[in-house]
Amino acid sequence: MLRVTSGLCALMVLLLSGCQTSENSNAEPFSLATLAVEKYYVAPDCQGENCSAVTVSALEFPQSPELTEQLQARLLTLAMGITEESALPAESWDGYAQNFFDLATEDSQVRPDFMASEALLKADVYAHHNDLLVLELNSYVYHAGQAHGLPMTEFMVIDERQQRVVTGDDMLLGGQQEAFQAVLGQAHQRWMAEMEQDEQFAATWPLSDSRNIAPLETGWEVKYNVYDIAPYAVGQPSLTITTDELEGIAKPRYLGH
Numbered sequence: 001m002l003r004v005t006s007g008l009c010a011l012m013v014l015l016l017s018g019c020q021t022s023e024n025s026n027a028e029p030f031s032l033a034t035l036a037v038e039k040y041y042v043a044p045d046c047q048g049e050n051c052s053a054v055t056v057s058a059l060e061f062p063q064s065p066e067l068t069e070q071l072q073a074r075l076l077t078l079a080m081g082i083t084e085e086s087a088l089p090a091e092s093w094d095g096y097a098q099n100f101f102d103l104a105t106e107d108s109q110v111r112p113d114f115m116a117s118e119a120l121l122k123a124d125v126y127a128h129h130n131d132l133l134v135l136e137l138n139s140y141v142y143h144a145g146q147a148h149g150l151p152m153t154e155f156m157v158i159d160e161r162q163q164r165v166v167t168g169d170d171m172l173l174g175g176q177q178e179a180f181q182a183v184l185g186q187a188h189q190r191w192m193a194e195m196e197q198d199e200q201f202a203a204t205w206p207l208s209d210s211r212n213i214a215p216l217e218t219g220w221e222v223k224y225n226v227y228d229i230a231p232y233a234v235g236q237p238s239l240t241i242t243t244d245e246l247e248g249i250a251k252p253r254y255l256g257h
Contacts, residue, residue: 031160032061032063032064032067032133032158032160032163033061033062033063034059034060034061034125035059035060035061035062036057036058036059037056037057037058037059037060037093038056038057039054039055039056039093040053040054040055040056041053041054041055041056041093041094041097041101043101043104043105043116044101050115050116051116052100052101052104052116052117052118052144053116053118053119054093054096054097054100054101054118054119054120054121055119055120055121056093056121056122057120057121057122057123058071058072058075058093058121058122058123059071059123059125059135060072063163064163067158067163067164067165070156070165071123071135071137071156072092072093073089074137074154074156075121075122075123075137075139076089076090076091076093076096076121077089078121078137078138078139078152078153078154079096079119079121079139079141079152081139081141081150081152093121096119096121100117100119103117103143104116104117104143104144115142115144116144117142117143117144118140118141118142118149119139119140119141119142120138120139120140120141121138121139122137122138122139123135123136123137123138123156124136124138126155126214127214127215127216127217129216129217129256130217130253130254130256131159131160131161132157132158132159132160132166132215132254133157133158133160134155134156134157134158134214134215134216135155135156135157135158136153136154136155136156136214137153137154137155137156138151138152138153139151139152140152148232150226151225151226151235151236152225153212153223153225153236154212154223155212155213155214155221155223157171157213157214157215166254167211168210168211168212168213169211171213171215171250171251171253171254172249172250172251173248173249173250173251176248176249176250179248179249180246180249180250181209183241183245183246183249184207184209184210184222184239184241185207186241186245187222187239187240187241187245188202188207188229188239190239190240191237191239195234205229205230205231206229207229208224208228208229210222210223210224210228212224215250215254215255215256216256217256218242218243218256219240219241219242219243219245219246219256220240220241220246220250220254221238221239221240222238222239222240222241223236223237223238224236224237224238224239243255243256
């Protein structure tokens with residue numbers, strides 16, 4: 001059996017106050033409560049210090065089981081990293097840990113002298129404004145014998161008014177996909193200048209489309225994972241697009257207005 005300790009405690013109740021639109025001026029403030037989910041798993045039958053482990057630091061929504069399920073499913077999928085398309089994500093934290101330890105046992109038999117395998121799954125509140133709750137989902141997975149672990153990040157944007165997840169395309173005005181790609185390209189050029197990279201770098205690591213967007217009060221942050229548009233050593237690039245650049249491209253709802 002897996003050895004696991006878990007705790008479920010109140011983390012915060014997110015209450016959004018301030019000015020509403022005229023049509024909502026008399027409405028009650030929108031709120032979406034969250035609870036912390038903390039779990040720690042250790043590989044079964046491991047007695048030494050070099051034991052494979054899985055750590056979960058996530059969130060759940062007591063008012064919305066559907067959002068809880070979506071967050072869990074997204075984080076479990078993210079923690080698969082780069083894997084075969086035919087593989088399916090686990091359906092629970094326990095299931096993920098069991099699958100991970102099965103792989104870790106195989107890894108340790110082939111590479112007994114390497115560090116133990118490790119997986120970290122985490123969800124945090126990244127931003128909160130305009131009745132939008134932006135979560136940052138992170139995973140870091142290392143399998144014994146690898147040169148390094150694999151970090152992955154995904155933003156999960158929740159519309160508190162409708163209590164549903166909003167996608168990147170939901171935030172764009174109709175027919176503005178090409179316009180968005182253009183301003184994304186400009187943000188990429190600024191990022192390359194800051195990194196002191198040239199066009200040869202861009203040819204080797206071309207910009208790819210992304211809808212991994214965090215709508216912030218001052219603009220949008222578009223996140224890429226390692227190997228998407230840069231080598232591993234660069235980390236996870238973030239491209240910033242200002243609110244002014246997004247006028248006429250994004251819906252005002254998602255521009256911090």
